[in-house]
Amino acid sequence: MAALIWQQHASGVWRGTIGEPSVLSPVSWMNREPKYEALHQLGDMPLPFSMEELRLDYVGAMPILSFPLTEQEAIYGMGLQFARMNQRGRTRFLRVNSDPKQDTGETHAPVPFFVSDRGYGVLIDTSRVPTVYCGSTVHIDDNGPEAARDRNTDKAWRATPLSSRMEVRLPEEGATVYLFSGPTVVDVVKRYNLFCGGGTLPPRWGLGFWHRVPKLYSDKMTLAEAREFRERAIPCDVIGLEPGWHSRSYPVTYEWSEERFPDPSEFVSSMEQLGFRINLWEHPYISPDASIFEAMKPLSGSHTVWGGLAPDYTLKAAQELYMNQHIEQHASIGVSGYKLDECDGSELTNHSWMFPAHATFPSGADGEQMRQMYGLLFQKMTSDLYRKHNRRTYGLVRASNAAASTLPYVLYSDLYDHKQFIRALSNASFSGILWTPEVRKADNSEEWVRRMQSVCFSPMAMLNAWGDGTKPWSFPEVEPIIRHYIELRMRLLPYFYTAFARYRFEGLPPFRAMPLAFETADQYRKAASKTGFDHGEVLNTTDAAYGKQRIKEWDDQFLIGDDLLVAPMFSGEQGRDVLLPPGGWYGFETGIRYEGDQVVHVQAPLELIPIFVREGAVIPMMPVRQHAPNGTERTPLEWLHFGNVPGRGMLFDDDGESFDYERGKHIWQYAEVTVDEQGDLLFEMKEQAGAADAVSSYSSVTWRLGLKSIN
């Protein structure tokens, strides 16, 4: 049995290898240079335990890696988890699954990376399915756990007893494991993202509003809808086309339907003139009617999907076929990117459509590996395709895995529970992935507003009308509220864009779950436990024969950047509890001041989604626009300062569209507000960092100080 050999890889990053790891894995496939310098700046912090406390055991040929667990320890991450934030006590089976209805760990992006709030993280770099037992198992020699309890009489009995070990079942005899130190939870996450090459920086237009038209829309119908956006003054940057743009779909051709889009180039440029980018839906399975079908056939897997080929995109030749076709027919005429659907097929969904785990591929990979890797393969191919032409893309994808931080893609799902959608947004921040709580439809105008409000404060503000034909004005009685929040998102675009730039350079997630909003795990635990934590078990023979743990997790609110805290409202609710980190906070639209480090209750009529701005924050904003400024357009910039205390704001600026910023053509601006001896607030632009010849999007700079709200 092979031993586990550790080697330091970068500041606070260690690589462990066991035997001969498989060649195909997320980290090796992505092959991104870690941001060594930024890692170095985080310091060479130690792990919170010694390497001797890790253990590698074998059951047959299966390696089982285990870690110590302390009593209060929380475990976050493991990708796009919909059911809970703290995974402690759960077993996570990290298989890609397109229909993650149960709390098993399976999901669209089952990233095998977890973060302990003791201040360390673990990445299992594998193209197969690991199982992570987050203290859900108790070894017979475990001295840590609570004693057996008598459920007959002891109310403290729990279905999952405490365990003092965390076990990971590695899926292959050879394995690569990475460890990341903290000291804080946010440091661990930053290190992970920097190790993966840094976060993604979307093009500026990607952060505007998105709309996807119904699946069989033609060029004329799409143009008409685009014009209606402009007539109604509902900002929108991107229109997405759904299956009907293909000449055949399910399986697809990647070729324009001559019937619905007779002149794609003319269509795309007409849209461009109206200020819209085009995003194209596709999936991986190639129709016999596609022109690349015959060439792709020998490069494809043993099983078809909907009668289409499942190409082996670990092969250079297959990549080239795909990329050349896409460049020629889409990118070269101005298409801005893709929605990569159905690359998350799994064996166990409500409909069986995916190739099986035992499918074989010409490269030697099998179906399990290809399914785990498919989302990554497509994201990398398509983003490389745009990078070649020095253009940034931003799109959607339904599957991902580890090492995805650099990829300009946002995850989505066919699920549609609003609370789960917000939880997924929070949870994504631990794992180097992004998520949109896309809006498709609503039962009534209240639900419509609540969903539209929250999607405007997410990595992709999108209405996806492919199946339902909804529009932002579908509920006329609340259209002004919808417009207000889409406009607010546009005004905040400089702030959002800067948050992403920090993701890019510092690895700091632009959207952050609450455990990432506190300086220490103890601080978070103390504040969070002031209300709502309840370990009591309630018996219910229908839904919960083992009792139900009613633990309030603060997974229904999140930070954007350092200074905005968003607490979405859900249909049917009149108000809600909000956990505020230490310091003073203002209602962004109400101007009410709250003292932080506590839980507050806010009422929120339909017109309002609770947003809080940190006291002292200096937020860069711009006027409402119908779409993001493009490379040549310039727009005024306004700095908004909140409260009566000193503070500092940041702004990242570049052309917003190319990769020139990587070659130094970008500027960091720092605004500083101080208080003088008379108590007056003073505004000052501090030193700038970056290139003098960087393209700027801003024409003029103004500021407002001492605000209580934006209104």
Next chain:
Amino acid sequence: MAALIWQQHASGVWRGTIGEPSVLSPVSWMNREPKYEALHQLGDMPLPFSMEELRLDYVGAMPILSFPLTEQEAIYGMGLQFARMNQRGRTRFLRVNSDPKQDTGETHAPVPFFVSDRGYGVLIDTSRVPTVYCGSTVHIDDNGPEAARDRNTDKAWRATPLSSRMEVRLPEEGATVYLFSGPTVVDVVKRYNLFCGGGTLPPRWGLGFWHRVPKLYSDKMTLAEAREFRERAIPCDVIGLEPGWHSRSYPVTYEWSEERFPDPSEFVSSMEQLGFRINLWEHPYISPDASIFEAMKPLSGSHTVWGGLAPDYTLKAAQELYMNQHIEQHASIGVSGYKLDECDGSELTNHSWMFPAHATFPSGADGEQMRQMYGLLFQKMTSDLYRKHNRRTYGLVRASNAAASTLPYVLYSDLYDHKQFIRALSNASFSGILWTPEVRKADNSEEWVRRMQSVCFSPMAMLNAWGDGTKPWSFPEVEPIIRHYIELRMRLLPYFYTAFARYRFEGLPPFRAMPLAFETADQYRKAASKTGFDHGEVLNTTDAAYGKQRIKEWDDQFLIGDDLLVAPMFSGEQGRDVLLPPGGWYGFETGIRYEGDQVVHVQAPLELIPIFVREGAVIPMMPVRQHAPNGTERTPLEWLHFGNVPGRGMLFDDDGESFDYERGKHIWQYAEVTVDEQGDLLFEMKEQAGAADAVSSYSSVTWRLGLKSIN
């Protein structure tokens, strides 16, 4: 790579071996002598395809076995499936799972045995988890399937295209596979059951009414409740005790609580005097407070469950410890049997409590094997324990696997959907297992009646009040209806018991899904498709982005024996469609005659569950009793003949409690009704088969001929 070697094993049964199969498997563990003579009588029928049409491929070391599929072919079985009857088009992951909320194949009893309606069956004899792709995969060289369709325009597009192969991923390099021929679906199932040693014959009392008292009931509370049954004249044979009878539970001691049951022996005999048997709840995990804990510890697995031991019951020494304790403290004082809970733990449930798949056990088995086998191990130990004392037992179990036909256990679940419960009852009939749609509680008296009516026509008529404290009289306004149906079950006890005897000797399931009620698959398909079949897809972006197949399966009705067809009603419904097999049928309680081989619609007020009796049937019944006749009691027998056509009835008779029937001490009686030249009906008892000295339960025999209903 090892080849697949076939060998004929019995009439219509072939064994295939690949390499070196693992020693631990359901068939080898159960080690039951097949009923060779009965198999022989079914004839040496061929398979519907040649062995050359089977294929064994390897992906890495994984053997993939595949079978041909015809276009119309339906695939049934695979154990206790809750979501559908025909598994065609689905991937079935056959892992034991205590919380089978999704349609993945995982369930309490994932029997790796499937039946094709072409007339053959396949059993994978393994202690691991196989995956069966029931035409859910399409190989790139597959010439059979439909062409790729354009979902943009073609309404016939389906999420799962037709496939011409069925693939089975075997979970180990070595494997044993059995093939069973038909020619009919029911013949395949009979062969499987006979191969497994024949079906189980419960003690007569097991077929009476069961009631489980709340979990912390004491001896006095239980006795008081038992007396109330007698006072209210609600028949009841068995009272089940839940966790509180143990001195400690979760984990358990198997020892009586001195507080709640100070004199167990006295308690059990008091109950016996009132005509009640006692059934004890238990689970596999042994408390540190149990007297057998220390001795069992070295015989247990590497991981604890709720702080209790998970013993390795593949070890003789562990079995003996368990059995001796159980004989001494339970069986020897008259306890009748067990409810074996939580032997179905899995990694991926709503609460994580089971030992992991990588747990190790002293015998060398690992956690995956132990979890797949645990239900079988407990059923075998406990039934062997009673067999040693020449007493039959009947009980409940939450996990099972293949080769379980002989085991006197009925499956149950914490799920509680009434339609799923009836579907499970139907589906169980394909796989040599039994299921109870147990009643726990109801939202209103309508639901209460509908659940109680259907449980009275199931393998175990049980009210399980462990968590809810319900009683048959909990809804006083409908108590007369409840009493009526419990009484009707008691009157039908001779008929039920005979149906089980045919299970025992012929392998014919006592409860049968509709595909087992027709002579040929074509006949069934033709009748069933007369209404309700609809392959259309309805798009719903929230619940069914791939469309929803709305195919009506006749999985909500079933046969009992040859002659009764039960079509349960569900709360909120006023009437229902019923598929009647060919021939004439009478409403058992309404007397209305229906022509079969068609779908009829019946209205059913709350007072009525639709039951149909076959024209010409001769049904043995007895008067209402408060409990089944025991070994020394005798009761009158009445034969009821329906309609004006000739017919034949059967009755199995023995002492109802011991295994003496296996040594010949039993009688088969045959009643024959003929029509003479004048058109008069004549009743005759035909030849009897069996021993002259067999104990009979019946005192007198009468008959009623030409009935339209029992009323």
